[in-house]
Amino acid sequence: MPIRHLVLLKFKADTEPAQVQAIEAAFAALASKISAVQSLEWGTDNSPEGLAKGFTHCFNLTFADEAGRASYLPHPDHLAFVEILKPTLDDVLVLDYAV
């Protein structure tokens, strides 16, 4: 079964907009770098409900199956992205589910 992999991000308050844009681009680029990523969409919170707990970004990745996720998580390009992300990160939430 396909897996949706949701990653919610909250950046530190002092993160420059240019840094946020660079991270958005680097995360989105994983879709072309890592074949296990079947699709990737992302956006910034525009809910009027005020229940996002400070998370501003959602990246929504789809893997074909658990094997796809298992190849993504330790993939060097993923790990390299995480190193770019970490210094700017205030909080992260990851939730996956089978479609």
Next chain:
Amino acid sequence: MPIRHLVLLKFKADTEPAQVQAIEAAFAALASKISAVQSLEWGTDNSPEGLAKGFTHCFNLTFADEAGRASYLPHPDHLAFVEILKPTLDDVLVLDYAV
């Protein structure tokens, strides 16, 4: 632009499995009750990363546009569902983004 509406749920520890199942069914049924819901998928967290902050369920709804969301949020069937949900709810997170 279509909108993804992500709802993450964490139930109170004393919520009976049958109650959780009833809520899962009632939430999913909104897709057939409310025409603004273009699609709805949901699942329970199976991430190996341990970063879900206690949220166990994700419901992922798609609206055609902001007008669709604006008709969903105050819809009587949605509000009736929220009343069923509330007593069992430990925490909720809602994040929407334009696709």
